[in-house]
Amino acid sequence: MSSTRIHNFSISLDGFATGEPQSLEAPFGHAGERLHAWMFATPFCGGDGPAGIDDAFARRHDEGFGAEIMGANKFGPPGWQDDPDWTGWWGEDPPFHTPTFVLTHRPRPPVEMKGGTTFHFLTADPVEALEAARDAASGGDVRIGGGATVVRDFLHAGLVDEMHLVLVPIVLGRGVRLWDGIEALEDTYEIETVSSPSGVTHLSFTRKAVT
Amino acid sequence: MSSTRIHNFSISLDGFATGEPQSLEAPFGHAGERLHAWMFATPFCGGDGPAGIDDAFARRHDEGFGAEIMGANKFGPPGWQDDPDWTGWWGEDPPFHTPTFVLTHRPRPPVEMKGGTTFHFLTADPVEALEAARDAASGGDVRIGGGATVVRDFLHAGLVDEMHLVLVPIVLGRGVRLWDGIEALEDTYEIETVSSPSGVTHLSFTRKAVT
Ligand SMILES: NC(=O)c1ccc[n+]([C@@H]2O[C@H](COP(=O)([O-])OP(=O)(O)OC[C@H]3O[C@@H](n4cnc5c(N)ncnc54)[C@H](OP(=O)(O)O)[C@@H]3O)[C@@H](O)[C@H]2O)c1
Ligand SMILES: NC(=O)c1ccc[n+]([C@@H]2O[C@H](COP(=O)([O-])OP(=O)(O)OC[C@H]3O[C@@H](n4cnc5c(N)ncnc54)[C@H](OP(=O)(O)O)[C@@H]3O)[C@@H](O)[C@H]2O)c1
Numbered sequence: 043m044s045s046t047r048i049h050n051f052s053i054s055l056d057g058f059a060t061g062e063p064q065s066l067e068a069p070f071g072h073a074g075e076r077l078h079a080w081m082f083a084t085p086f087c088g089g090d091g092p093a094g095i096d097d098a099f100a101r102r103h104d105e106g107f108g109a110e111i112m113g114a115n116k117f118g119p120p121g122w123q124d125d126p127d128w129t130g131w132w133g134e135d136p137p138f139h140t141p142t143f144v145l146t147h148r149p150r151p152p153v154e155m156k157g158g159t160t161f162h163f164l165t166a167d168p169v170e171a172l173e174a175a176r177d178a179a180s181g182g183d184v185r186i187g188g189g190a191t192v193v194r195d196f197l198h199a200g201l202v203d204e205m206h207l208v209l210v211p212i213v214l215g216r217g218v219r220l221w222d223g224i225e226a227l228e229d230t231y232e233i234e235t236v237s238s239p240s241g242v243t244h245l246s247f248t249r250k251a252v253t
Numbered sequence: 254m255s256s257t258r259i260h261n262f263s264i265s266l267d268g269f270a271t272g273e274p275q276s277l278e279a280p281f282g283h284a285g286e287r288l289h290a291w292m293f294a295t296p297f298c299g300g301d302g303p304a305g306i307d308d309a310f311a312r313r314h315d316e317g318f319g320a321e322i323m324g325a326n327k328f329g330p331p332g333w334q335d336d337p338d339w340t341g342w343w344g345e346d347p348p349f350h351t352p353t354f355v356l357t358h359r360p361r362p363p364v365e366m367k368g369g370t371t372f373h374f375l376t377a378d379p380v381e382a383l384e385a386a387r388d389a390a391s392g393g394d395v396r397i398g399g400g401a402t403v404v405r406d407f408l409h410a411g412l413v414d415e416m417h418l419v420l421v422p423i424v425l426g427r428g429v430r431l432w433d434g435i436e437a438l439e440d441t442y443e444i445e446t447v448s449s450p451s452g453v454t455h456l457s458f459t460r461k462a463v464t
Contacts, residue, residue: 055438055444056432057267057268209420209454211446211456213435213436215435215436221266221268221424223426225425225426227266228422233266235422237454241445245422
């Protein structure tokens with residue numbers, strides 16, 4: 043059975059998944075690269091950190107996925123919808139290598155990139171979007187790629203099977219919060235926490251078996 | 254030099270230090286005892302958990318303090334100010350054993366309890382309150398006992414030397430948030446994170462030396 047997973051989703055101690063304001067020059071606003079420095083340091087990302095816990099978690103981003111779903115604000119900076127040539131932050135060969143569904147209220151025709159990534163743009167609620175992604179995933183899992191708004195919507199809809207959060211020891215104070223309106227995840231998920239020598243803490247949420 | 258410290262301050266993953274509503278029957282509202290179950294399980298608190306990491310952290314609550322400062326909402330449920338006989342949640346011999354300063358807009362005369370705890374009630378800003386507590390502490394350290402509002406106010410005023418937070422793997426969704434209006438603590442504090450086998454994560458904030 044195909045499952046729906048979130049990986050390497052990084053938040054500050056106060057629960058922000060991005061700083062503000064988001065822009066072309068600063069995709070994460072005043073957070074800069076601090077939310078993802080732990081990941082860039084891993085061998086998986088070409089960094090010179092150890093092949094340890096951060097690396098092991100980071101690699102799961104690429105394991106067994108047949109599609110990704112992301113939000114409009116992950117795909118580009120405010121206003122990208124007005125630029126017909128915008129094809130994402132990631133250059134010619136984006137790191138998804140599968141059909142990738144961008145949720146937006148201003149859809150456009152699909153764009154085929156190098157390396158197996160095709161961007162599809164759609165206006166759809168989480169259930170419909172997941173159906174479309176599953177159909178395209180050829181039996182693979184579906185990654186919910188973020189940002190916070192989309193993660194929150196999929197949690198609310200009860201569609202997430204596994205979620206890996208990374209708690210980064212900074213206090214952002216402002217940005218987009220993951221937790222707003224979310225409650226009692228401990229009722230439906232086993233939650234494992236483990237700190238890394240790098241200073242981040244990995245939180246693994248695994249959906250409990252229904253008894 | 255006397256220092257100002259916070260210990261065993263427990264928050265949910267989404268940053269709430271208490272649930273809601275606070276009442277005589279449920280001091281932590283819908284959070285119940287879940288924020289402090291890790292602590293009650295320690296030998297320090299008479300529990301049957303191991304003498305491990307949670308116990309080591311918990312014990313620091315009692316080390317070297319000459320006074321505590323707490324907020325009105327830690328001292329009693331909403332409305333305690335209307336009850337002249339209210340002397341706190343903790344019975345005849347409260348676990349402070351020092352002068353203990355309760356910040357409130359409706360001060361009353363001091364109350365001497367058993368075991369060395371005397372409650373003093375005062376309306377004062379954090380700087381003034383800390384001065385009063387230091388004067389009473391006979392060279393000992395001053396504990397900022399909470400709740401969230403008071404911890405936040407002392408952080409804002411730059412008066413906290415050490416802060417031990419305990420991240421409990423539950424998502425409360427509502428209550429009183431620790432982080433509101435706090436930003437960039439990483440600039441002034443070293444932050445160490447370590448997960449316990451019990452499932453909680455201890456966060457130690459230590460003020461950086463001024464260079
Ligand atoms: N911390 C991490 O690990 C991580 C991971 C990924 C991304 N991020 C960052 O998070 C930020 C983006 O997060 P965000 O919460 O601002 O936004 P987001 O979740 O990326 O996107 C939200 C937007 O997507 C569109 N959308 C969402 N659901 C839709 C639906 N059902 N139908 C149609 N459109 C829908 C809407 O945009 P329109 O109405 O404009 O179409 C909505 O405003 C970026 O800075 C990104 O880099 C962080
Ligand atoms: N998670 C933990 O580890 C932990 C630790 C301690 C407490 N708690 C819980 O946290 C909750 C209380 O937290 P809280 O944030 O609601 O309130 P709080 O911080 O305990 O108290 C805030 C109140 O104290 C009074 N106050 C604060 N500063 C003052 C000042 N400078 N001068 C005069 N009065 C001042 C005001 O009350 P008035 O205006 O009414 O006088 C204010 O509303 C309780 O449920 C408590 O059990 C949790």
